[in-house]
Amino acid sequence: MIPFNFIYYRPDSLQEAADIYSTLQSKGQKAVYFAGGSEIITMCRTGSIQPKAVIDIKNIPECGLLSLYNQKLQIGSVCTLNQISESKLFPLMRLACGRIADHTNQCRITLGGNLCGSIIYRETSLPLLLADAEITLYGPEGERTVPLRSVFYQCMQLKPGEMIVQVQIPVWALSARHYHIKKTANEKIDYPLVSVAAICKDSKLRLAFSGICSYPFRSEQMESALNQQTKSFEERVKQAAELLPEPVYADAEGSGEYRLFVFKNTLRQLLEDWDNGKI
Amino acid sequence: MVKYEGKVVIALQVNGEAHEVAVRPSDLLLDVLREQLGLTAAKPGCLNGDCGACTIMLDGWPVKSCLMLAVEAEGHVVLTVEGLNGTAPIQKAFVDADAFQCGYCTSGFLMVCHALKTQNPLMPKENIIEEWLQSNLCRCTGYQEIRRAVRLMYEST
Amino acid sequence: MNTAIGKSVRRKDAWDKVTGKALYTDDFPISGVLAARLLTSTCAHARILHIDISKALGIKGVKAVLTGADCPELFGPLLQDRPALARDVVRYAGEPVALVVATDKPTAERAVRLIKVDYEPLAVVLTPSQAMAEGTPLIHKQVNGYKKLLTDIYPEAGTNIASRYRMQKGNTAEAFQRCKVLVEQRFFLPPSAHLAMEVRTARAEISSDGSVLITASSQSPYSVRKQLSEAFLIPAGKIQVRVPYVGGGFGGKAPVMLEVLAFLASRSVGGKAVRLTIPREQDMASAPCRMGLEADLKVGVDENGLIQAADLTYLLDCGAYTDISPYMTKAIAMDCTGPYHIENLSCDAICVYTNHTYVTSFRGFSHESFTFCIERVLDMLASKCSLDPLEFRIRNAIRPGSLTPSQVECTASLTGDLTKCLNNIKQLAQWNGGNAVPIKENTVRAKGVACFWKTENPPTDAISGAMITFNPDGSMNLNTGVVEMGSNGQTHLAQILAEKLQVDADQVHVVTSVDTRTAPEHWKTVASLTEYMAGLAVVRAADDLLEQLRSNGSQVFGCPADEIEVANGRVFSKKNPEQFIAFKDIVQGYKSQQGESIGEPVLGRGGFMLKGLSMLDPQTGQGKTGPEWTLGAQVVEVEADLKAFSYRILNASTVIDVGKVINPESMRAMIAGGMAMGISLSSREAYIYDQDGIPRLPNLRTYKLMHIGQEPDYRVGFVETPEDNSPYGLRSFAEHGVIGIPAALGNALAAAFGRQLVILPLTPETIWRTPSEEHV
Known part of the structure; x- marks a missing residue:
């Protein structure tokens, strides 16, 4: 039960959606874009947000695309994690989507919602960062398509009123060798202690992480450390851990020390598997 | 474009029957099923999407009805245990x-x-x-x- | 020949539950019913300086806002120490502070969020040992000033001690001298949640003549009646309590809490019907949870591997209020050693207040907690003696002639056969000595064993009853005060009745809801005593039926009543079985072909009151609190990754002496469910409090229960040593699957990782943090 009411809009176009947002904003009224709704509904229920309006963007055609076009895979922002998995078009993304929340929730949680979520893990960002994905955004100032990494720094850096329309993934990434591992405290359905996604590009590993710090990231410095073929696994892992962009995240799921222990184990496992041709 | 404000009447397709119900846009599908349609098989367990006691089927897929607005179910096919x-x-x-x-x-x-x-x-x-x-x-x-x-x-x- | 006992009779509630037709408390229509919501404390310990309800009252649709000032009464089943709404001071984060009644839930919730409370924080007490320390702030200023409802509650003035129970047997000081091997160990178990899938909820309305109707998700409808009657001076007969299907209880729905609040809510609006619903977050933080425990154990063994002495201290963390905790503390004392022959014992079981959520009975009634400690110590001792832990347990197993901690002499009937359970589990669990076995690099498999036993701790005068009527087709209706919350008591009682009447169990219909107006009182649906207590009432009611059937039969056949036999739905003379009358023709009295009426309609009733129980001697603990014991052995096998400190539970086995297997499938399912709960709570469940005593976001996102995919293969074996006084020799069994599992898991993991695991839950991080044995 959500104790308060809001206005519900279901626009049919990007333009309509942005117009609604601008109009409300000019009246000083808070609106949120709404797709799968899981997080927004929860936050409304518990009282951490109280929007005046929700703008359901699931009826906007561009946001629902899921297809190969022009050497790129387009994934609309309102595609559910389950739709992305079931399409089987992007194997690494499929692995990541399969480990976010649970299967039934994967039928509701959307790509856009996961990228923009307030929960810090945003694990769909990992495959996209590794694949040099581009992202198309739409807002009151119109549409723009930019590399994801230019607007995803810790979390989505959107302008007011901007929404995600879709992401585009170059085809090389769809068939690249890849690796995904998520470690949780105990239960499989849980936030990650450590999530690692890796993809092989030009015989080098690219790596992105969630859970180990307070935001998801790809680190080229850590990649360099881990790609040093001449050094032992142990040395590479140690160096990579020293290059974490911030102190290790800690909460009740896992202390910082323990997360780091799990992180190092996971990286070592990854390097071994890489070495053994298991990736 | 759809705009719902205040209390609105929406059409829901539940268990093969067409229903018209008056809802607030912020009403959850779970609450509308239970409290307005009397379909109490779906249960509130956590209202947070974690326990699954409120799961219904929407267009053939499982959905936790505590994390869905009733207005979102318009135009979709809802099935509950009663159905x-x-x-x-x-x-x-x-x-x-x-x-x-x-x-x-x-x-x-x-x-x-x-x-x-x-x-x-x-x-x-x-x-x-x-x-x-x-x-x-x-x-x-x-x-x-x-x-x-x-x-x-x-x-x- | 058995017609019903020993058969896997299908659950009576089966089709209701798979069609959505089974109605639970909050499934009833809500038109015309007002909604109540709670505001709860954001501080663990604070003085309430001021509560501003003016804004909440100003909302359209709000009918009433109540605070502690509106309810001076105190509540509690043993010690009346708890206000319905906090008065002057809050003692745990989540404590109810205000209650809003409004036209609907959203309105009530909006109003709740507009209530402003000013708190002045007080120092918090977060562990039992801290609560016991000199100079610690008192959570209750005058703990000995509260009204005691039973005489064996012993609050200690000027302390945080709510009650204490001692066991003294033999001479421990002398006996420890003889010991060759000693283990002294401290344990820490955090509080955790019941997590019944149905959140606790209640409805109330009051008629113009003062009659009160409560509908609640409760294991204790008769306690609701009693407590409301006593607190608000309403004649008990004017209070009607209804309990429909209950979505899981596990002890958590035995206390009376929301029922009182719903009553207050209804009273505040002129008796209108009110439903009080709470979100899962409040069900976890505000309603009572499972106990925490600290323990200091010292146990010694002689050169023959026989336990000579035990010195045991258990501190039960009861949270801010006692509820039933003093009796859980007593239950610890009663069974404190586990099912072993120990002649020299000193035990101190203490119930201690902290600023945690208050606790109540949880499946196992404290046994799942203390058993972890004592059974871990047994493994440590076995290891020091270089003995197979299972053989070590056989060597020390309790046996006829042994004295329990409270000095009750064991007999086969009273306690059952532990040695047989241990011997049987060797095969069931393919026991191989308990050492870790390498499987591949960094991976081992290991098994852990633990025993359990449990007697009950009801009031000495607890009662039960059964009423039986016939339908025109000759089938019966069985009406008891037993709540159907999953443990399938109704079906088992139907089987007992069917067996007595020598008919098929489908000839017995049950009343699955309880209404205190129509069902005879059954103390509470707790302590796994349904089949024992209500079962004996059913047996008596069945005897009553049989006597009436024989009387009718003797009049019809014109022979003495003792020549009449009743079986297979027929009444006939032993001398001429071919000539019979079907139940349908005689249960409502008999009408001859000439139209003559013969005999009387048959209505059965049976009542049962526990006998022979006693309070414990305050010095020695001598006494008997329950009618019987149930014991057994459990084994858990794990596969452990020594590098990652993770593990998988492969299988979990239980061999339990149930006296008599009355429904193999149902009893197996109940034991397996208990094992599942034991695995979940010992591997992942804990309330985590910050330094200010605020629980970490209490919801199912962060508080993890075991999901499908993590469950082991469950194996259940039964031993049948009959209990002489119970129906068909059965013993209580519904809770017991949980009791030894945390210990068996702990023992398996200790063997696998070579670490002395002494805290719960046994998460990979816990194991990783525990120093390996070489470093101890």
Whole structure:
């Protein structure tokens, strides 16, 4: 039960959606874009947000695309994690989507919602960062398509009123060798202690992480450390851990020390598997 | 474009019947099913999407009705346990396998299993069954009986 | 020949539950019913300086806002120490502070969020040992000033001690001298949640004549009646309590809490019907949870591997209020050693207040907690003696002639056969000595064993009853005060009745809901005593039926009543079985072909009151609190990754002496469910409090229960040593699957990782943090 009411809009176009947002904003009224709704509904229920309006963007055609076009895979922002998995078009993304929340929730949680979520893990960002994905955004100032990494720094850096329309993934990434591992405290359905996604590009590993710090990231410095073929696994892992962009995240799921222990184990496992041709 | 403000009348397709209900846009599908349509099989367990007791089927897929607005269900096909009419193979399978004790999580599990069969008419691998059923919690059984029910459901048809 | 006992009779509630037709408390229509919501404390310990309800009252649709000032009464089943709404001070984060009644839930919730409370924080007490320390702030200023409802509650003035129970047997000081091997160990178990899938909820309405109607998700409808009657001076007969299906209880729905609040809510609006619903977050933080425990154990063994002495201290963390905790503390004392022959014992079991959520009975009634400690110590001792832990347990197993901690002499009937359970589990669990076995690099498999036993701790005068009527088709209706919350008591009682009447169990219909107006009182649906207590009432009611059937039969056949036999739904003379009358023709009295009426309609009733129980001697603990014991052995096998400190539970086995297997499938399912709960709570469940005593976001996102995919293969074996006084020799069994599992898991993991695991839950991080044995 959500104790308060809001206005519900279901626009049919990007333009309509942005117009609604601008109009409300000019009246000083808070609106949120709404797709799968899981997080927004929860936050409304518990009282951490109280929007005046929700703008359901699931009826906007561009946001629902899921297809190969022009050497790129387009994934609309309102595609559910389950739709992305079931399409089987992007194997690494499929692995990541399969480990976010649970299967039934994967039928509701959307790509856009996961990228923009307030929960810090945003694990769909990992495959996209590794694949040099581009992202198309739409807002009151119109549409723009930019590399994801230019607007995803810790979390989505959107302008007011901007929404995600879709992401585009170059085809090389769809068939690249890849690796995904998520470690949780105990239960499989849980936030990650450590999530690692890796993809092989030009015989080098690219790596992105969630859970180990307070935001998801790809680190080229850590990649360099881990790609040093001449050094032992142990040395590479140690160096990579020293290059974490911030102190290790800690909460009740896992202390910082323990997360780091799990992180190092996971990286070592990854390097071994890489070495053994298991990736 | 749709705009709903205040209290609005929407049309819902539930268990093969067309219903008109007056809702607030912020009303949850779970509450509308239970409190307005009297369909109380779907249960509130956590209202946070974690327990699955409120699971219903929407267009053939499982959905936790505590994390969905009633207005979002417009134009979609909603199925609850009441709509299974006691004749779905999973219902008899649950009885035969003793797949419940207190029964509170049962409706949610039934709908996940029914959706599983809808999407996978032939028995999928055990890991797929697990993946789907991990969306729901049961505090009474040890899950073994529920697994057995899923097998019985597939074997019965 | 058995017609019903020993058969896997299908659950009576089965089709209701798979069609959505089983109605739970909040499933009833809500038109015309007002909604109540709670505001709860954001501080663990604070003085309430001011509560501003003016804004909440100003909302359209709000009918009433209540605070502690509106309810001076105190509540509690043993010690009346708890206000319905906090008065002057809050003692745990989550404590109810205000209650709003409004036209609907959203309105009530909006109003709740507009209530402003000013708190002045007080120092918090977060562990039992801290609560016991000198100079610690007192959570209750005058703990000995509260009204005691039973005489064996012993609050200690000027302390945080709510009650204490001692066991003294033999001479421990002398006996420790003889010991060759000693283990002294401290344990820490955090509080955790019941997590019944149905959140606790209640409805109330009051008629113009003062009659009160409560509908609640409760294991204790008769306690609701009693407590409301006593607190608000309403004649008990004017209070009607209805309990429909209950979505899981596990002890958590035995206390009376929301029922009182719903009553207050209804009273505040002129008796209108009110439903009080709470979100899962409040069900976890505000309603009572499972106990925490600290323990200091010292146990010694002689050169023959025989336990000579035990010195045991258990501190039960009861949270801010006692509820039933003093009796859980007593239950610890009663069974404190586990099912072993120990002649020299000193035990101190203490119930201690902290600023945690208050606790109540949880499946196992404290046994799942203390058993972890004592059974871990047994493994440590076995290891020091270089003995197979299972053989070590056989060597020390309790046996006829042994004295329990409270000095009750064991007999086969009273306690059952532990040695047989241990011997049987060797095969069931393929026991191989308990050492870790390498499987591959960094991976081992290991098994852990633990025993359990449990007697009950009801009031000495607890009662039960049964009423039986016939239908025109000759089938019966069985009406008891037993709540159906999953444990299938109704079906088992139907089987007992069917067996007595020598008919099929489908000839017995049960009343699955309880209404205190129509069902005879059954103490509470707790302590696994349904089949024992209500079962004996059913047996008596069945005897009553049989006597009436024989009387009718003797009049019809014109022979003495003792020549009449009743079986297979027929009444006939032993001398001429071919000539019989079907139940349908005689249960409502008999009408001859000439139209003559013969005999009387048959209505059965039976009552049962526990006998022979006693309070414990305050010095020595001598006494008997329950009618019987149930014991057994459990084994858990794990596969452990020594590098990652993760593990998988492969299988969990239980061999339990149930006296008599009355429904194999149902009892197996109940034991397996208990094992599942034991695995979940010992591997992942805990309330985590910050330094200010605020629980970490209490919801199912962060508080993890075991999901499907993590469950082991469950194996259940039964031993049948009959209990002489119970129906068909059965013993209580519904809770017991949980009791030894945390210990068996702990023992398996200790063997696998070579670490002395002494805290719960046994998460990979816990194991990783525990120093390996070489470093101890």
